[in-house]
Amino acid sequence: MPKIEPRNPPRQLPTVLSAFSGAGGLDLGLEAAGFEHLGLIEHDELCQQSLSLNRPQWPSIRWADIHIASKECKPRHFGLKRGELDLLAGAPPCQPFSTAAQWSSKSRRGIEDERASTVSSFLKLVSSFLPKVVLMENVPSFWNSAVGIEALVRGFFTELASKGFRYRVEAQILNAADYGVPQIRKRAIIVAWRTKDEFQWPVGKFTSAPMTSWDALCEITPKVAPEAKGKWAQLLPSIPEGWNYIWHTNKGEGRELFGYRTKFWSFLLKLAKDRPAWTLAAQPGPSTGPFHWDNRPLATEEMLALQTFPVAWKLKGAYRDHVKMIGNATPPLLAEVLGRAIRKSLLKRPLRRNLSYLPRQASNPPVTSLVSAVPDEFLKYEKNHPAHPGKGKGPKPRLELQDSN
Numbered sequence: 001m002p003k004i005e006p007r008n009p010p011r012q013l014p015t016v017l018s019a020f021s022g023a024g025g026l027d028l029g030l031e032a033a034g035f036e037h038l039g040l041i042e043h044d045e046l047c048q049q050s051l052s053l054n055r056p057q058w059p060s061i062r063w064a065d066i067h068i069a070s071k072e073c074k075p076r077h078f079g080l081k082r083g084e085l086d087l088l089a090g091a092p093p094c095q096p097f098s099t100a101a102q103w104s105s106k107s108r109r110g111i112e113d114e115r116a117s118t119v120s121s122f123l124k125l126v127s128s129f130l131p132k133v134v135l136m137e138n139v140p141s142f143w144n145s146a147v148g149i150e151a152l153v154r155g156f157f158t159e160l161a162s163k164g165f166r167y168r169v170e171a172q173i174l175n176a177a178d179y180g181v182p183q184i185r186k187r188a189i190i191v192a193w194r195t196k197d198e199f200q201w202p203v204g205k206f207t208s209a210p211m212t213s214w215d216a217l218c219e220i221t222p223k224v225a226p227e228a229k230g231k232w233a234q235l236l237p238s239i240p241e242g243w244n245y246i247w248h249t250n251k252g253e254g255r256e257l258f259g260y261r262t263k264f265w266s267f268l269l270k271l272a273k274d275r276p277a278w279t280l281a282a283q284p285g286p287s288t289g290p291f292h293w294d295n296r297p298l299a300t301e302e303m304l305a306l307q308t309f310p311v312a313w314k315l316k317g318a319y320r321d322h323v324k325m326i327g328n329a330t331p332p333l334l335a336e337v338l339g340r341a342i343r344k345s346l347l348k349r350p351l352r353r354n355l356s357y358l359p360r361q362a363s364n365p366p367v368t369s370l371v372s373a374v375p376d377e378f379l380k381y382e383k384n385h386p387a388h389p390g391k392g393k394g395p396k397p398r399l400e401l402q403d404s405n
Contacts, residue, residue, distance in 0.1 A: 011036060012036075013034055013035060013036040014034065014035050014036065014086040014087065014343055014346050014347065015035065015036050015037075015038050015078075015080075015084075015085055015086045015087065016030050016035040016036065016037055016038065016085075016086065016087040016088070016089055017037075017038050017039050017041075017073075017078070017085055017087070017088050017089070017125070017129065017131070018030070018037060018039070018040050018041065018089050018090065019041040019066055019069070019088070019089070019090035019092075019122055019125065020041065020042065020066070020090045020091050020092055020093070020118070020122075021040045021041065021042040021047065021051060021061075022042060022044070022047050022091070022325060022328055022329055022330075023047055023050055023051075023309075023315060023325040023326060023328070023329045024047075024050065024051050024054065024055065024309075024313075024329070024332075025307060025309065025329035025330040025331055025332050025335060026089055026090075026091055026137065026329075026330040026332075026335045027040065027051075027055075027058070027335075028309070028310070028332040028335065028336075028357070029330065029331075029332040029333065029334065029335020029336035029337075029338070029339050029357065030087070030089060030335055030336070030339040031055075032332070032336040032339070032355075032356035032357060033335075033336050033338075033339025033340045033342070033343050033351060034339070034340075034343050034351055035086070035087060035339060035343065037058050037059055038059060038078045038080075038085070039059050039062055039063075039073070039077070039078060040058060040059055040060075040061055040062075041061070041062075041063050041064070041066055041069050041073070041090075042061055042064065043064045043065055043066070044325075046315070046316045046317040046321050046325065047325060048061050048064070049316040050314065050315045050316045050317075050325070053314055053316065054312075054313055054314060062077070066118050066121045066122060067117070067118075067121045069121070069125065070121035070122070070124035070125055070128075071124070073125060073128065074128055075128070075129055080129075082128070082129065082130050083129075083130045083131075083132075085129045085130075085131040085132070086131065086132050086133065086346055087131055087132065087133045087134075087135060087342060087346075088122075088125060088126060088129055088131040088133075088134050088135070089134075089135040089136075090122050090135070090136060090137075091136065091137040091138060091328075091330050092118045092119050092122060092136070092138060093118055093328075119149060119152065119153075120152070122136070123152075123153070123156045126156070126160075126192075127156075127160065130165055132193065132194055132197070132346060133191065133192070133193045133194075133199070133342050133345065133346065134167070134190075134191070134192040134193070135189070135190070135191055135338065135342065136153075136188075136189070136190040136191075137187055137188070137189055137190075137330050137335075138187065138188050138190075139186075139187065139188065140173045140186050140187065140188050141188075142188045143171050143173075143188040143190065150171070153169065153190065153192075154169060157169050157192060166194070166195040167192040167193060167194060167195060168192065168193055168194075168195050168199075169190065169191075169192045170190070170191055170192075170199075170201075171188060171189065171190045171191075172188075172189055172201060173186055173187070173188055173189075174186070174187055174189050174204070174334070175204070176331050176333070176334045177206065177210045177211070177276045178204025178205075178206055178207045178210070179202065179204050179205070179206060179333060179334055179337045180205070180206050180210075180211050180308075180333055180337075180355065180358045180359065181211065181276075181306075181307070181308050181331045181333050181334055182210070182211035182212055182213055182215050182216040182276050182277060182305075182306055182308070182359055183216075183276050183277040183278070183279065183280065183306045183307065183331065184276050184277065184278050184279060185279045185280075185331065185334075186279075187330075187334070189338065191338075191342070193342075193345060197345055197346075198345055199341065199342065199345040200341060200344070200345070201341065202337045202338065202340070202341045210275075210276045211276060211358075211359050211361065212272075212273065212274055212275055212276060212362075212365065213271045213272065213273055213275065213276060213277045213293075213306065214273040214274065214362055214365035215359050215360070215361055215362045216277070216302075216305040216306050216308075216359050217292075217302050217305055217306070218362045218365075219362075220299075220301050220302050220305050221301075222299030222300070222301045222302060223299075223301070224299060224319075225294075225296055225299055226296055226297040226298075226299060226319060227296055227297075228286075228291065228295060228296050228297060229286050230285070230286030230287050231286075231287070232268060232286075232287045233286070233287075234375050234377070234378075235248075235257075235268065235374065235375070235378055236268060236270065236291060236295040236296075237295045237371065237372040238254060238371055238372050238373060238374045238375070239254070239268055239270055239371065240270070240368065240369075240371050241270055241271065241272040241273060241293045241368045241369060242270065242271070242272030242275060242368075243269075243270060244263075244265065244266070244267055244268050244269040244270070244289065245257075245258050245263050245267045245268040245269075246258075246260065246261075248374070249385065249387075250384075250385070250387070254374065255374050255378075255379070255382050256382055256383065256384065256385055257374070257378060257381040257382055257385075258381075258385055259385035259386050259387050259388065260385075260387035260388065261387060261388035262385070262387070262388050262394075264288075266278065266279075266281065266284070266288045266289045266290070267287055267288065267289070268287055268289060268291070269288075269289030269290050269291065270289060270290065270291045270292075270293060270295075271289075271290050271291065271292060271293050272293070272368070273293060273365035273366065273368065274365050277290050277306045278290045280298075280303055280306060280307065280326060280327045281323075281327050282323065282324045282325075282326075282327030282328045283323075283324060283327070284323065284327075293368075293369050294369070300315065300319065300322040300326070303322070303323070303326040303327075304326060305359075307326055307329055307331045307332070308331045308332050308333040308334075308357040308358075308359065309326075309329075309332055309357075310332075310357070331357075332356075332357045333355065333357035333358060333359075336355055336356060336357055337355070
């Protein structure tokens, strides 16, 4: 049982309790939006060490396990009464709900996955604290009716309302690129707030002119540039920027080495300097992009920049650990934008300063890199490949999902 340390002096900032803190993306954004962190809940040791390394002024991890925290963590541990916490925020593990995971023979089905029980534990914290606002972030398919999370969450708040605690629950699928993140990253955002208050969703201001990969990466010099590996690594130089394996199908201009739409979209996918990056994955295979236009995987510093983490942010562990932590993270800029909207609903006034994590727009990107000829070793695959037979006629995922990750 953690030591109780009451915090009785009046606070000048709205308060937040963070669950599933991970690499710190959501917490960084809320900090920049003017929230005071009262506590963090995170089970991964490397994430815990990374948070302590970068933000020693944040509270230490009191509860690592969300299931234990849901039973033991109470408002009194922070000098609060039930109903006084301003914001409870968290991004539960997304693997049970991601579209990509449903193609894996080892994946479980949405809410039936044992990892999905973290959502129920998070909701128990809501019941214990009755915060003024609840924020959840996850992959788009998290809020798909086939997964079952929407019914679980709405049922929970309906039960709370029957006890006299009424919240309004809304969800939207937001694209981080619309808010200045140099990455096309769609996420389900769920906000629940007391019905007597108002909350207005932030408006994306970068829909027509998004930040680009070049904006994020032009000043980044990685300490170690990873090398492409795997069966198809030497094919990358023959694919232009902004393309994937489709360049080498009958719909592209390369050699017909694959059938159209017979591979996952991110297969051999390369960044384009004049466009945002595509979604960074947490557990990519050796041929899964997005790859750098220099025909290699992205370095840790580059992935952090595309997620809008500060330049000085450090991560513990090896490169594969970094890929997972960054791929699972909420972009700090998106969290900052959401945090500002929530703060405005709480304090009835906007935060009047520039966004902390908005990248600086760079000068025009250089010309696109030249492509190389297909190495001889791959020419044996050249033939008239049949395209995917059409929707519903090829391999099927383990769970029908309408939204894409």
